[in-house]
Amino acid sequence: MKISLITPARQHARTGNRTTAMRWAHILRGMGARVTVSTAYAGENADLMIALHAWRSADSIGAFRARYPDRKLVVALTGTDIYRFQQSDPETTLGSMAMADALVGLHDLVADAIPARFRSKVRIIYQSVPPLSRRLPPLRGVFEVLVIGHLRAEKDPMRTALAARALPESSRIRIVHLGMAHDADWAEAARAEMTVNRRYVWRGEVPGWAVRRALARAKLMVLSSVMEGGANVVSEALVAGVPVIASRIAGSVGLLGGDYPGYFPVGDTAALTGLLRRAESDPGFLDDLRARCGARVPLFDPARERASWQTLLAQLTGKA
Structure with missing residues (x-):
């Protein structure tokens, strides 16, 4: 054929x-x-x-x-x-x-x-994902949160960085953003954010192996998109054993399930800040997210x- x-x-x-x-x-x-x-x-x-x-x-x-x-x-x-x-x-x-x-x-x-x-x-x-060969130990002294996706309007890409600004001084959260800027304005926005937000690091576009390596050690991933058709990065995170916090959009609910507790309203910075704080400070909540994500892995x-x-x-x- x-x-x-x-x-x-x-x-x-x-x-x-x-x-x-x-x-x-x-x-x-x-x-x-x-x-x-x-x-x-x-x-x-x-x-x-x-x-x-x-x-x-x-x-x-x-x-x-x-x-x-x-x-x-x-x-x-x-x-x-x-x-x-x-x-x-x-x-x-x-x-x-x-x-x-x-x-x-x-x-x-x-x-x-x-x-x-x-x-x-x-x-x-x-969308399927091959299993990781192994998990890597997380960074010591850092609660690493990944944002994986290009910087463009549909992704609401700076939402996690903005949410991290309101975290308490004692928080160990660091936001690591992997993804190409759609244009010069988005690149400038990411660079400007790094100058005022010590918790945010934009790494730009990286090859697939670097994304997989980052997932192998991350504590959490955030998908803040306004719209998605079914983001492959969700599959990648779940197969890597990384729990997800996501904006409540159909494209994420259709992958993670309607009763998943890790959603926040689209564009709601304060709600995302609250979920980040809870994921870092409440081991039971993070374990629950991880278990629910793990139950979805056979789909991928x-x-x-x-x-x-x-x-x-x-x-x-x-x-x-």
């Missing part, structure tokens, strides 16, 4: 979309498919298209459907598709959903957020993700 896999993320980008595309390509090739990964469809012959991003890949989706009206088309819905573009540009975004034979979502609440007429097309495929098993793709392709090709 020839598969055209479309992602709007450029070849060497360290974005979630590019990471997801390359992992899926590896899985599909392991199933015997011939997979071409590109940023746009150029009319090549393919038995199946998998397109990440209903809005950004809309031209490719439309071109493939026009060229091959009877061949199968899978559209993976991102956070901005679900929580921005289907409202701001419904004609394009919902048009891509309409052309798709299947819609891949990355968390449990995706179907609830799209029009009812498309919900039967949704298949949830959790690479074998499960591979089986999900095998099932979906079998259904699409009539071989289920």
Whole structure:
């Protein structure tokens, strides 16, 4: 089977979309498919298209459907598709959903957020993470909290740094932020924060091995996003044994569960400060977060993700 896999993320980008595309390509090739990964469809012959991003890949989706009206088309819905573009540009975004034979979502609440007429097309495929070889000892004298993600508006990237400003002098919390700045303004904001906030360190973009090493020793991770389609960094943290504090958005609730106690309202700095203080000072609370996160780890098993793709392709090709 020839598969055209479309992602709007450029070849060497360290974005979630590019990471997801390359992992899926590896899985599909392991199933015997011939997979071409590109940023746009150029009319090549393919038995199946998998397109990440209903809005950004809309031209490719439309071109493939026009060229091959009877061949199968899978559209993976991102956070901005679900929580921005289907409202701001419904004609394009919902048009891509309409052309798709299947819609891949990355968390449990995706179907609830799209029009009812498309919900039967949704298949949830959790993003998998290989297990860590080992945990590393935490830094002595420091309660290290990671923020992993690019500095852009959707991530509300400075929220954890702002929350750390209000911690008591006795707190040992240090915020370590890994991620590229979307533009010069965000870079300047991070550098300025480091000059006034001794608890905040921005390391910029780092390779994947450095992210995994940081997770191997961290006490906690914060995901403060305004919107997410199902952040792979949540999977990475949980598999690494790192509990998560997250803004209460569907993309995180759909991964961590509705009754998870580590949520704060989007943009609520004081509430996040309170959770950070509790995680550091209350071992029972941190243990509870860790146990609940550990219970979700089987969702992110690479074998499960591979089986999900095998099932979906079998259904699409009539071989289920």
